[in-house]
Amino acid sequence: MPTIQKVGVLGCGLMGSGIAQIAAQAGFQTVVLEVEQKYLDKGFAGIDKSLGKFVEKGKMTAEQKAEVMGRLKPTTSNQDLADCDIVIEAIIENKELKKSTYAALDKIVKPDAIFSSNTSSLTITELSMATSRAKQFVGLHFFNPVPMMKLVEVVRTIVTSNEAFNDTFEFAKKLGKEPIACRDNSGFVVNRLLVPYLLDAIRALEEGAGSIEDIDKGMVLGCGHPMGPFTLLDFVGLDTTYFITEVMFEEYREKRFASPPLLKKMVMAGRYGRKSGAGFYDYSGEKPVAMDSKR
Secondary structure, three states: OOOOOEEEEEOOOHHHHHHHHHHHHOOOEEEEEOOOHHHHHHHHHHHHHHHHHHHHOOOOOHHHHHHHHHOEEEEOOHHHHOOOOEEEEOOOOOHHHHHHHHHHHHOOOOOOOEEEEOOOOOOHHHHHOOOOOHHHEEEEEEOOOOOOOOEEEEEEOOOOOHHHHHHHHHHHHHOOOEEEEEEOOOOOOHHHHHHHHHHHHHHHHHOOOOOHHHHHHHHHHHHOOOOOHHHHHHHHOHHHHHHHHHHHHHHHOOHHHOOOHHHHHHHHOOOOEHHHOEOOEEOOOOOOEEHHHHO
16 A cells, blocks of 8 residues: 555545645645535635634744645546545445435545545444445545644544554654544544433432532533533534434443433524534624523
């Protein structure tokens, strides 16, 4: 298997653009695939803005920024990924769409290339079965915001080859990340531990253990967390969290992974968190106001 030199990224949303940015910053020629040009334009504008902040802070020069942007190639054609050494998928968490995308690219991308997925909850094994290269298929789960968060989970399935896993692990290091090795269990390491904690916070609220603000403050000041569980839920997105709980409960069938009624109702009501303007906090004013303080 050749050394990774050229990177393909599927998707130019928040995660995909972040992955593309750090790959280009690390010196890799990077091809970014999207279904429409407008998504590429939006994603590349975000990359340009992100790199601009590094220039403003003196962490890179304008010339270095131009070099990074020069290593990025936007495309809407699958054929442009044909000679990539690794393809990192960062499209929406839709299992069937991911599988059909892999199946199409499997016929185009060179046979010895590694395929990987940035999924946070779906089973890597199942995704790999859509291709003829299951031995060269790994999970590569980054965290948001990608340029700032140091962790990446490198996930091996029961059929992933040692060579593919080791090459991907070393690749993650070259991106400037701190990789950890994970088995292909839903939620991997971080979400397997984080999701039950977040759901327990919602149950504590349902049971009247404390208010939203007090539970948040308790975990920040009592446990040293950078933000409380409800602030974090609103940041991640309640719809995203709910989707992850559904996937994890389907795999484990344990109550700790089951969505509390309040979370489901909030998603049904369109209260997704920061991105919708309201979740456990209302973000319509100058500062967030806790949902339960309005009763």
